[in-house]
Amino acid sequence: MKELLGVNFCGFPCENPFLLSSSCVSANYDMCARAFEMGWAGVVFKTIGRFEVEEPSPRFAMLRSTPNSLLGLKNLEQHWEAHPIEEDFEAIARLKRRYPEKLVVSSIIGVTPDEWTDMARLSEQAGADMLELNFSCPHTSNKAQAGAAVGEDPDLVKAYCAAARRGTRLPMLAKMTANATHMEIPALAALEGGADGIAAINTINCIIGVDLDTLVGAPDIQGLSAPGGYSGVGVRPIAMRFIQELASHPGLRGVPLSATGGAETWRDCAEFLTMGAATVQVTTAVMHYGYRIIENLLSGLSCYLEEKGTTAEALIGAGLPYMVEPDDLTRGVNVYPVFRPDVCVGCGRCYLSCRDGGHQALAWDSRKRLPSVIPGKCAACHLCTEVCPVGAIAVCQKP
Ligand SMILES: Cc1cc2nc3c(=O)[nH]c(=O)nc-3n(C[C@H](O)[C@H](O)[C@H](O)COP(=O)(O)O)c2cc1C
Numbered sequence: 001m002k003e004l005l006g007v008n009f010c011g012f013p014c015e016n017p018f019l020l021s022s023s024c025v026s027a028n029y030d031m032c033a034r035a036f037e038m039g040w041a042g043v044v045f046k047t048i049g050r051f052e053v054e055e056p057s058p059r060f061a062m063l064r065s066t067p068n069s070l071l072g073l074k075n076l077e078q079h080w081e082a083h084p085i086e087e088d089f090e091a092i093a094r095l096k097r098r099y100p101e102k103l104v105v106s107s108i109i110g111v112t113p114d115e116w117t118d119m120a121r122l123s124e125q126a127g128a129d130m131l132e133l134n135f136s137c138p139h140t141s142n143k144a145q146a147g148a149a150v151g152e153d154p155d156l157v158k159a160y161c162a163a164a165r166r167g168t169r170l171p172m173l174a175k176m177t178a179n180a181t182h183m184e185i186p187a188l189a190a191l192e193g194g195a196d197g198i199a200a201i202n203t204i205n206c207i208i209g210v211d212l213d214t215l216v217g218a219p220d221i222q223g224l225s226a227p228g229g230y231s232g233v234g235v236r237p238i239a240m241r242f243i244q245e246l247a248s249h250p251g252l253r254g255v256p257l258s259a260t261g262g263a264e265t266w267r268d269c270a271e272f273l274t275m276g277a278a279t280v281q282v283t284t285a286v287m288h289y290g291y292r293i294i295e296n297l298l299s300g301l302s303c304y305l306e307e308k309g310t311t312a313e314a315l316i317g318a319g320l321p322y323m324v325e326p327d328d329l330t331r332g333v334n335v336y337p338v339f340r341p342d343v344c345v346g347c348g349r350c351y352l353s354c355r356d357g358g359h360q361a362l363a364w365d366s367r368k369r370l371p372s373v374i375p376g377k378c379a380a381c382h383l384c385t386e387v388c389p390v391g392a393i394a395v396c397q398k399p
Helices: 029-038 085-098 113-126 154-165 184-193 233-248 266-274 284-289 293-308 349-357 383-387
Strands: 007-009 012-014 018-020 042-048 060-063 072-075 103-108 130-134 172-175 197-200 204-206 228-231 257-260 279-282 337-339 362-365 370-373 393-395
Touching (some): 018 293, 029 042, 042 085, 072 233, 085 103, 085 113, 103 113, 113 130, 130 154, 154 184, 172 184, 184 197, 184 233, 197 233, 228 233, 233 257, 233 266, 266 279, 266 293, 279 284, 284 293, 337 370, 349 370, 349 383, 383 393
Parallel strands (some): 018 042, 018 279, 042 103, 172 197, 197 257
Antiparallel strands (some): 060 072, 072 228, 204 228, 337 393, 362 370
């Protein structure tokens, strides 16, 4: 299994690419130990900082398509001062003593250069394998000096990386904010300051919904709400795009990347690897389904790798050559939809979508409940293929 799933991350041999990301899922010794026992290769421990924070309550809200589903999660949690920081470093030390083969990353935050240096030094003293510098929480108190406010400012990123570097010789990851348009700019600044790798993304500032009776946003905190961090499935395409951009940037080639944002299944994780991530970190899916999702991640990815005759290490970045700028795509070669009446359930969604969102290229036989293409009208956009709920429309591969 290790031969298939093992990856080298910043010099550390991980038994598989799956890590818990820094959050409430990795907040103490018992939680991390339980996750390790179940097969997670490592944890990024909950961010440690000297913040004085009183948490709002409630502090989560979910976006769903059905009552049991989870499209996205909003959180307003910081949780950095729930206990003395010495307890966190002691937990890291115990984890490393008990699980030397697992990757233990200390996630830290500070508001002055000296604090960054101090946190880095304490992390190394505790025995952490690596550091992750949190430049990306979108709802930190003291906004001017911490979290995403730092991640949006390349000079501060560089200065705080350099400050942390003064306190440690361990590998350091800079965890970036998706609230920046061009992540490669702060990422390059992080490397200049002494970081060795990049983690992306943190949660994205959002308003997840408003109660139309009370007019208060979710979650309702004593009659008020505030924007908070969005995570889960909904952010995955954005996280994947950032990873691909970082992996493809000439100044960042070969820099170890850790993907975080909406990974839920082994497929999501495999896709992140193909776009250049060496490890994949997970929070929201664990909050929703528990640590047990590791069973799906391990068995799914190893079956896939065996079937393809490859390894997780070889998959890292393997999809990058096929991702180009929109201008570099082949244009003017149309492939048309092929309708399969034996699979069609007659729901008519292809017809409606083509009529109201496409090119009015489908006719609808209401007696047979079947679509057909009006000759010469189809623009080959394949909206019909995407909306079909049963896969009854194929893409004809030949123009
Ligand atoms: C409740 C909660 C708390 C979090 N706390 C932290 C944190 O302390 N430090 C950090 O770097 N990221 C924190 N994150 C962000 C996650 O580590 C992760 O980057 C983000 O949630 C995207 O991944 P996901 O979609 O798998 O949740 C937190 C996320 C959530 C939902």
